[in-house]
């Protein structure tokens with residue numbers, strides 16, 4: 269299925285092409301398993317080594333024994349699907365990705381439930397989004413069910429690496445990049461797809477503690493007609509210098525404004541933003557093509573609407589947001605994304621302003637509800653969870 273990016277003309281995020289693609293049921297994991305046959309690691313981590321690696325988890329530093337792989341060539345299409353030993357890649361120094369950043373990636377988690385079963389969250393959303401990103405980056409699409417099968421086969425191979433502690437998960441990172449050795453500028457004729465897996469603890473080490481935000485007024489992460497809606501490394505590269513600026517300003521993360529008016533809130537480098545008004549309304553910037561359409565954002569909009577809350581997708585000017593925080597009309601601001609789930613923003617700082625935000629009640633409610641569904645503590649009325657093992 270071909271999915272196009274949501275534009276300003278589709279204000280309802282529950283009805284975007286991506287949201288509709290995500291709603292298509294996925295065949296059971298047993299029927300997808302085996303598409304990426306296992307080539308077992310000759311020397312996997314011992315129980316003791318793995319146990320050691322699973323203590324004191326941070327984010328994205330430790331990796332499991334295996335990785336999923338497939339390669340696309342112009343002549344042969346996708347081939348060579350396998351789960352192989354995790355290890356360094358051999359890449360030509362001329363590989364196009366190193367020069368022209370033709371690359372897309374995804375981020376999705378595997379959660380262990382109390383009965384030991386392992387689940388993931390709306391995998392077709394990420395499958396469809398990777399293809400949405402891939403089209404923008406002139407990368408061939410991977411069939412959605414192959415994407416999901418790669419998660420099934422990798423997590424089945426490395427199931428013992430899925431941690432069971434509070435807030436812990438196996439973070440899965442699918443990505444595809446131009447591996448053709450060629451310095452000419454064109455869409456590569458060889459693309460490699462991998463999935464690596466990293467047992468992870470909480471993304472922000474201080475949990476649901478509010479973070480502080482530097483609002484970047486000099487740099488943008490995306491522009492009109494660019495790649496903002498695509499999950500591609502270059503968007504992150506362009507956010508690193510402003511992130512250093514944030515560090516220097518004593519802030520945890522950067523928030524970007526739109527590049528046209530330079531007035532309106534867009535999102536953080538890797539998380540969407542929501543605002544909770546004193547009257548209970550939740551507002552979030554509408555999808556304009558420069559904002560990444562988050563799976564977490566979309567799930568939160570659904571949960572809030574179904575709990576009877578008013579949710580509005582609209583332009584949020586920084587200036588009125590600052591006024592509304594000061595006057596008490598805005599109670600909470602939070603960021604959301606797969607890695608961190610939700611996190612309250614406790615401070616917005618930029619040139620000429622520095623305001624505190626006290627509230628985090630709705631943020632906590634959403635955290636409990638969403639992680640409750642993800643970890644199997646609460647009912648899943650939407651069939652968002654997909655059993656891997």
Ligand SMILES: *Cc1c(COP(=O)(O)O)cnc(C)c1O
Nearest residue numbers: 538539540560562563564605606
């Ligand atoms: C990945 C990402 C998000 C969050 O998306 P989720 O699907 O919720 O993880 C938000 N903004 C940007 C820029 C991202 O790259």
